Amino acid sequence: MSEEGSSKGRISIILFVIILVALGLSLVAFYQAVIVYGSGDPSLGTWFLLIGFMGIALLTYMLLQTRRRTFKLPIQAQRVATTILCQKCGFKNIRDFERGDYVFKDVTEECPKCNEKMAIASIYREAEKKGKKD
Amino acid sequence: MIPMVSQLGGEGPIAWILQIAWIVMIVATFIYGQRIQMMLMLRDVESSLFRLKLMRNKGRKTAISTIKEVGKPEEDPTDRVDRFLEYIAIGPVALDPAGIIWRLEHVLDVREVRFKESVKAMVPKADKTQINNMENMLEAALALNIIYKVIRHFYVLGKKTKSLYIIMQLQMLLPLIMREAEAFSNALRAFTQGQPIGDGIGALVAAKLMRGHRKKKVAKDTLMAKVPIEGRTAYVIKATGPGGNVGKPGEAIKQIIKENKGKITTAILIDAGLKLEGEKAGEVAEGVGVAIGGPGVEKYKVEESALKYKIPVNAVIIKEDIGDAVSVMRKEIFEAADAAIERIKRLLLERTKKGDSVIIAGIGNTIGIGQ
Ligand SMILES: [Zn+2]
Numbered sequence: 001m002s003e004e005g006s007s008k009g010r011i012s013i014i015l016f017v018i019i020l021v022a023l024g025l026s027l028v029a030f031y032q033a034v035i036v037y038g039s040g041d042p043s044l045g046t047w048f049l050l051i052g053f054m055g056i057a058l059l060t061y062m063l064l065q066t067r068r069r070t071f072k073l074p075i076q077a078q079r080v081a082t083t084i085l086c087q088k089c090g091f092k093n094i095r096d097f098e099r100g101d102y103v104f105k106d107v108t109e110e111c112p113k114c115n116e117k118m119a120i121a122s123i124y125r126e127a128e129k130k131g132k133k134d
Numbered sequence: 135m136i137p138m139v140s141q142l143g144g145e146g147p148i149a150w151i152l153q154i155a156w157i158v159m160i161v162a163t164f165i166y167g168q169r170i171q172m173m174l175m176l177r178d179v180e181s182s183l184f185r186l187k188l189m190r191n192k193g194r195k196t197a198i199s200t201i202k203e204v205g206k207p208e209e210d211p212t213d214r215v216d217r218f219l220e221y222i223a224i225g226p227v228a229l230d231p232a233g234i235i236w237r238l239e240h241v242l243d244v245r246e247v248r249f250k251e252s253v254k255a256m257v258p259k260a261d262k263t264q265i266n267n268m269e270n271m272l273e274a275a276l277a278l279n280i281i282y283k284v285i286r287h288f289y290v291l292g293k294k295t296k297s298l299y300i301i302m303q304l305q306m307l308l309p310l311i312m313r314e315a316e317a318f319s320n321a322l323r324a325f326t327q328g329q330p331i332g333d334g335i336g337a338l339v340a341a342k343l344m345r346g347h348r349k350k351k352v353a354k355d356t357l358m359a360k361v362p363i364e365g366r367t368a369y370v371i372k373a374t375g376p377g378g379n380v381g382k383p384g385e386a387i388k389q390i391i392k393e394n395k396g397k398i399t400t401a402i403l404i405d406a407g408l409k410l411e412g413e414k415a416g417e418v419a420e421g422v423g424v425a426i427g428g429p430g431v432e433k434y435k436v437e438e439s440a441l442k443y444k445i446p447v448n449a450v451i452i453k454e455d456i457g458d459a460v461s462v463m464r465k466e467i468f469e470a471a472d473a474a475i476e477r478i479k480r481l482l483l484e485r486t487k488k489g490d491s492v493i494i495a496g497i498g499n500t501i502g503i504g505q
Contacts, residue, residue: 014173021155021159025155025156028151029152051152078462080462097329099327099328100328101329101502102328102330102376102502103338103375103376103503104345104504105376105504122468123330123462123463123502124330124462124465124467124468125462126465
């Protein structure tokens with residue numbers, strides 16, 4: 001693990017240098033653009049502006065790359081529902097899953113309508129909402 | 135662009151600096167372009183590796199805490215779990231392939247017995263269902279551990295050798311590997327609770343068919359019930375639930391064919407199948423061939439007996455993706471069981487006559503599904 005740690009540092013230093021160079025280049029380019037516009041050469045000034053923006057774009061990209069490193073495990077609790085069914089009258093009772101439940105298990109509770117034995121008819125996960133960030 | 139840029143440096147020291155900086159950058163990209171690309175890839179791999187590590191650690195922790203909670207062992211199970219996570223099974227030699235199936239089966243049987251024994255030692259007070267579930271859970275944790283270690287191996291190797299190709303392959307494969315690891319991570323949670331998983335849809339179909347009929351053991355961890363369906367006699371097979379296991383459906387089918395002296399009109403195997411991206415989860419598809427996944431031992435047995443007596447083997451596949459297959463069963467997939475039963479009935483009406491004997495086998499992990 002120590003190896004990984006040291007390399008992480010090295011990569012960051014190189015990134016830092018690239019970011020500094022890009023920042024320097026774009027600043028110089030903007031400065032130059034202002035001077036050239038002042039001396040009355042708009043086409044040359046536009047070139048300097050372009051260079052400046054390219055530098056800024058590179059910089060932003062690098063920074064975003066670094067930002068992406070913060071992450072967490074996207075494990076969200078999902079609701080699992082157990083459906084208890086009365087075979088005689090079709091009375092349904094849906095509740096949260098409890099440890100020990102399984103499909104076709106005869107449960108102890110009786111049907112409130114006809115006092116008949118009930119069994120677990122289904123266990124499934126409710127469809128989760130789309131668009132989770134990954 | 136270079137001539138344009140050199141025009142810029144007309145006058146003044148700043149223009150000169152700018153021009154030199156540009157040339158340096160272009161030269162640097164020429165020389166170090168690959169290195170920079172490699173570094174970016176390595177960072178990509180590194181972040182995935184970190185996630186894998188989190189998943190592995192979480193899986194291990196969950197396993198240990200579940201064992202403590204369910205089994206209430208007297209001694210701390212941490213050591214045993216750690217030993218379990220490093221367990222290796224070595225496959226048979228393939229140089230002389232004759233009989234490899236039986237040698238592979240033997241290795242797998244021994245592995246399973248060893249696993250069960252070590253789980254029993256961890257949770258001496260648990261019942262059979264819980265032991266099966268704990269074993270499945272530990273296998274998921276083991277898979278996470280191996281994925282993490284293999285990826286770490288190639289990451290370190292790529293960095294040591296500075297080989298773009300090792301790193302590139304790794305980075306290209308990672309999205310798929312991460313999906314698989316996440317699937318195992320989800321599976322682990324389902325196993326700790328004993329909840330049915332998507333892979334169990336075949337077992338669910340068989341359970342629905344055999345419900346209310348007398349069951350008998352036909353092979354290790356495998357049940358059979360004789361069920362009249364549409365005037366035919368169906369031998370319905372599934373793994374013994376509700377503990378997590380897949381049974382030996384191939385062995386069971388072989389036995390039933392043998393007992394009936396080959397007088398089986400057709401065999402229908404129901405299993406979960408990987409869907410392609412864009413297909414809907416829970417879609418039912420039909421075909422021919424032996425629909426049994428895994429290392430191939432059970433599939434081989436069915437193919438062999440079916441060939442011996444020239445029995446056509448049909449497949450009913452319920453489509454789902456790898457994530458669905460090992461995480462808690464989705465509603466769409468659960469509801470596909472009834473559609474699959476309709477398909478089976480239609481198949482029987484089309485392909486068989488009244489009074490025929492058929493085999494209907496539900497394949498898959500029966501965790502959370504009784505009968
Ligand atoms: Zn009722």
